[in-house]
Amino acid sequence: xxxxxxxxxxxxxxxxxxxxxxxxxxxxxxxxxxxxxxxxxxxxxxxxxxxxxxxxxxxxxxxxxxxxxxxxxxxxxxxxxxxxxxxxxxxxxxxxxxxxxxxxxxxxxxxxxxxxxxxxxxxxxxxxxxxxxxxxxxxxxxxxxxxxxxxxxxxxxxxxxxxxxxxxxxxxxxxxxxxxxxxxxxxxxxxxxxxxxxxxxxxxxxxxxxxxxxxxxxxxxxxxxxxxxxxxxxxxxxxxxxxxxxxxxxxxxxxxxxxxxxxxxxxxxxxxxxxxxxxxxxxxxxxxxxxxxxxxxxxxxxxxxxxxxxxxxxxxxxxxxxxxxxxxxxxxxxxxxxxxxxxxxxxxxxxxxxxxxxxxxxxxxxxxxxxxxxxxxxxxxxxxxxxxxxxxxxxxxxxxxxxxxxxxxxxxxxxxxxxxxxxxxxxxxxxxxxxxxxxxxxxxxxxxxxxxxxxxxxxxxxxxxxxxxxxxxxxxxxxxxxxxxxxxxxxxxxxxxxxxxxxxxxxxxxxxxxxxxxxxxxxxxxxxxxxxxxxxxxxxxxxxxxxxxxxxxx
Amino acid sequence: xxxxxxxxxxxxxxxxxxxxxxxxxxxxxxxxxxxxxxxxxxxxxxxxxxxxxxxxxxxxxxxxxxxxxxxxxxxxxxxxxxxxxxxxxxxxxxxxxxxxxxxxxxxxxxxxxxxxxxxxxxxxxxxxxx
Numbered sequence: 001x002x003x004x005x006x007x008x009x010x011x012x013x014x015x016x017x018x019x020x021x022x023x024x025x026x027x028x029x030x031x032x033x034x035x036x037x038x039x040x041x042x043x044x045x046x047x048x049x050x051x052x053x054x055x056x057x058x059x060x061x062x063x064x065x066x067x068x069x070x071x072x073x074x075x076x077x078x079x080x081x082x083x084x085x086x087x088x089x090x091x092x093x094x095x096x097x098x099x100x101x102x103x104x105x106x107x108x109x110x111x112x113x114x115x116x117x118x119x120x121x122x123x124x125x126x127x128x129x130x131x132x133x134x135x136x137x138x139x140x141x142x143x144x145x146x147x148x149x150x151x152x153x154x155x156x157x158x159x160x161x162x163x164x165x166x167x168x169x170x171x172x173x174x175x176x177x178x179x180x181x182x183x184x185x186x187x188x189x190x191x192x193x194x195x196x197x198x199x200x201x202x203x204x205x206x207x208x209x210x211x212x213x214x215x216x217x218x219x220x221x222x223x224x225x226x227x228x229x230x231x232x233x234x235x236x237x238x239x240x241x242x243x244x245x246x247x248x249x250x251x252x253x254x255x256x257x258x259x260x261x262x263x264x265x266x267x268x269x270x271x272x273x274x275x276x277x278x279x280x281x282x283x284x285x286x287x288x289x290x291x292x293x294x295x296x297x298x299x300x301x302x303x304x305x306x307x308x309x310x311x312x313x314x315x316x317x318x319x320x321x322x323x324x325x326x327x328x329x330x331x332x333x334x335x336x337x338x339x340x341x342x343x344x345x346x347x348x349x350x351x352x353x354x355x356x357x358x359x360x361x362x363x364x365x366x367x368x369x370x371x372x373x374x375x376x377x378x379x380x381x382x383x384x385x386x387x388x389x390x391x392x393x394x395x396x397x398x399x400x401x402x403x404x405x406x407x408x409x410x411x412x413x414x415x416x417x418x419x420x421x422x423x424x425x426x427x428x429x430x431x432x433x434x435x436x437x438x439x440x441x442x443x444x445x446x447x448x449x450x451x452x453x454x455x456x457x458x459x460x461x462x463x464x465x466x467x468x469x470x471x472x473x474x475x476x477x478x479x480x481x482x483x484x485x486x487x488x489x490x491x492x493x494x495x496x497x498x499x500x501x502x503x504x505x506x507x508x509x510x511x512x513x514x515x516x517x518x519x520x521x522x523x524x525x526x527x528x529x530x531x532x533x534x535x536x537x538x539x540x541x542x543x544x545x546x547x548x549x550x551x552x553x554x
Numbered sequence: 555x556x557x558x559x560x561x562x563x564x565x566x567x568x569x570x571x572x573x574x575x576x577x578x579x580x581x582x583x584x585x586x587x588x589x590x591x592x593x594x595x596x597x598x599x600x601x602x603x604x605x606x607x608x609x610x611x612x613x614x615x616x617x618x619x620x621x622x623x624x625x626x627x628x629x630x631x632x633x634x635x636x637x638x639x640x641x642x643x644x645x646x647x648x649x650x651x652x653x654x655x656x657x658x659x660x661x662x663x664x665x666x667x668x669x670x671x672x673x674x675x676x677x678x679x680x681x682x683x684x
Contacts, residue, residue, distance in 0.1 A: 031632070128650075191603075327572075
């Protein structure tokens with residue numbers, strides 16, 4: 001049964017609460033973007049907890065130079081599955097599956113995603129893909145153990161004969177299709193379902209970033225999925241695409257993987273940039289500084305991101321170093337513009353240090369550290385020196401932990417819109433300090449260890465007992481991050497339906513704060529006139545209406 | 555629709571230029587082909603949108619002065635709850651598991667996929683009007 005939806009203000013009947021199935025059947029059969037988004041959120045947070053638990057085991061193993069907590073084989077599984085879970089099953093789906101699903105349609109005044117049943121299918125493919133990958137732990141040979149990047153020839157049937165490797169490949173295929181379908185859905189929704197007056201250059205930055213992310217998904221994910229099919233064929237059908245023995249080229253896998261993998265970094269990052277932008281503007285009580293500059297910076301990052309993949313392959317000796325170095329260094333320019341604009345948005349603002357804002361500021365600082373160390377790695381001479389050391393591990397953990405900070409900020413900021421209830425601010429702030437300090441204590445020793453030459457992915461280091469203190473410090477940081485996650489779970493339990501949020505608890509600016517919390521089925525009972533990128537602010541503060549770009553008040 | 559088209563065309567042009575520089579400089583085929591395909595993927599919908607945007611009237615969402623009343627009427631037809639996405643997802647799950655644990659799992663997998671495709675299609679045909 002489908003519903004013909006009329007625009008808000010013409011009929012309230014079609015927007016009344018949908019009387020479909022209830023209980024478990026409701027979750028299995030829903031096509032409502034908000035419930036699908038909530039399913040994504042819950043699954044992604046569970047993946048974060050599982051991936052985080054594996055990280056704690058890794059750090060526990062490395063506290064001493066000759067740890068015996070796990071065997072070498074188990075250690076290989078741990079770092080492979082930690083990376084795989086965090087990148088494939090948490091960070092991406094949380095950004096473009098969870099929060100985007102819930103927020104984007106409401107931010108542009110749409111009743112739902114453009115293809116609701118495809119949206120539901122995306123979620124089920126994500127869930128089953130996640131289960132498939134995790135099933136590896138329950139097979140005789142254990143889970144995949146060749147690193148989250150799956151380099152050939154480690155992935156050959158000779159080197160990784162177990163079912164765990166095939167489950168890793170199968171899980172990635174399912175989640176890959178899930179991402180592609182979500183990308184199609186986001187582009188169609190943003191192009192075709194915007195409310196009257198919501199021109200492209202009035203869309204919130206979060207929605208803009210998700211549009212660019214969706215285009216990147218469509219460019220990058222099919223390449224990975226094709227590569228996985230080739231890998232499976234190599235393992236089972238006797239082809240030799242990635243094996244030297246049959247005339248294949250192992251480094252081709254690296255080209256294919258990183259052609260997906262580096263845009264994937266921005267597929268992960270851009271949605272979180274969008275979250276931070278929204279939070280910083282709202283809690284500084286100002287419009288986004290340099291709104292169009294932010295959008296063009298996002299587009300520039302996406303455009304450049306397709307030409308930087310081989311900076312991960314500098315040490316293979318078969319890539320064009322100047323091209324990839326120049327392209328990678330260029331990305332610092334639009335990223336710098338973004339950081340300048342975030343600071344500009346806060347500048348002389350009336351800053352409210354809520355948990356969400358603290359998380360956004362924590363993101364800004366941590367991302368700056370991760371971004372700057374990325375510039376070092378874009379320079380081949382420095383990369384030759386630090387490649388495959390803990391310096392690289394520290395760099396990308398600064399980046400991804402910055403995204404976790406922004407994501408947590410997003411949950412504190414939009415959580416009340418999704419659930420109708422606020423989270424406890426005091427516990428939230430304690431969570432922030434554990435997460436922020438834990439991240440720095442976790443990564444800084446790793447930068448030094450990397451510069452001292454400690455290679456990544458080693459389970460013991462008995463020849464270098466002098467590395468033990470810094471490793472122990474890094475493990476303490478990981479523990480603090482673990483405590484922050486526990487505090488988040490505690491906060492959800494403590495705050496459960498305790499602090500009603502109201503429609504707009506933050507006096508926020510964008511369209512999602514115009515509707516009720518949580519929004520009704522098909523999102524809006526009525527819409528305001530949209531005359532700027534801050535329609536809710538314009539409606540609530542007619543005395544401070546936004547001025548069109550390029551115009552000045554008389 | 556003009557902005558949407560320009561966004562895709564700009565990305566396509568950029569990828570094309572990048573591809574030309576990269577391939578002539580490096581003569582490396584894998585990256586060249588992938589960037590060329592990226593260019594095509596942007597040009598395909600981008601040129602269609604551009605062509606179409608020159609022939610269509612300004613949509614309410616593209617008009618900066620549009621009022622909410624202009625958008626009144628039918629927005630679209632949205633499906634209600636449906637079990638078929640779940641069944642298709644489960645079918646795909648079994649098909650992938652068949653690649654790992656045994657070809658016999660294709661039987662429930664393909665059965666679920668077929669059921670979901672037939673059921674979903676007929677459900678779509680029964681749906682409301684746009």
